[in-house]
Amino acid sequence: MFQHSTLADYDLCAVAAHAAQTVEFTMQQRSHRMTTAFPDAPVWLHADPARLEQVFVNLLFNAAKYTEAGGKVELSVEQEEDEATVRIRDTGIGIAPDVLPHVFDLFVQANPSSRRADAGLGIGLALVRSLVECHGGHVTAASAGLRHGSEFTVCLPMPAE
Numbered sequence: 001m002f003q004h005s006t007l008a009d010y011d012l013c014a015v016a017a018h019a020a021q022t023v024e025f026t027m028q029q030r031s032h033r034m035t036t037a038f039p040d041a042p043v044w045l046h047a048d049p050a051r052l053e054q055v056f057v058n059l060l061f062n063a064a065k066y067t068e069a070g071g072k073v074e075l076s077v078e079q080e081e082d083e084a085t086v087r088i089r090d091t092g093i094g095i096a097p098d099v100l101p102h103v104f105d106l107f108v109q110a111n112p113s114s115r116r117a118d119a120g121l122g123i124g125l126a127l128v129r130s131l132v133e134c135h136g137g138h139v140t141a142a143s144a145g146l147r148h149g150s151e152f153t154v155c156l157p158m159p160a161e
Helices: 012-029 049-065 124-134
Strands: 008-011 033-037 044-047 072-079 083-090 138-142 150-157
Touching (some): 012 044, 044 049, 049 150, 124 150
Parallel strands (some): 033 072
Antiparallel strands (some): 083 150
């Protein structure tokens, strides 16, 4: 769990925007089009902004890594009554149906036989899930299958008024 001193009220849109800035160079290097959509008003959460930014940066880097040159990555923040939602969609390689239920498991890789130099260790999405759950939220992954992109959705509880 987080130390109480790391939690404060933060605008989720600002945290997500900073994450987008962090990966902007990588997106440009890979010729991706990244778009963002945030509400006009701040979305206030009682959270650890560094850990939430780590979540969004990880998901955005994965989107960049698994999307072919010229692809599209979308980052959006929405607020509903008692929940804030951050979505990261891409036009990348997608996730096979048999892998989808396990993507947040530790050491799981979509294609462990891949020769990709940047394949990773299979801990990033497990860390994402853990950090989101420490904030009282949940994260899901969706994909229509290989070559159909993916969408990761982070849902976080809004503080009581």
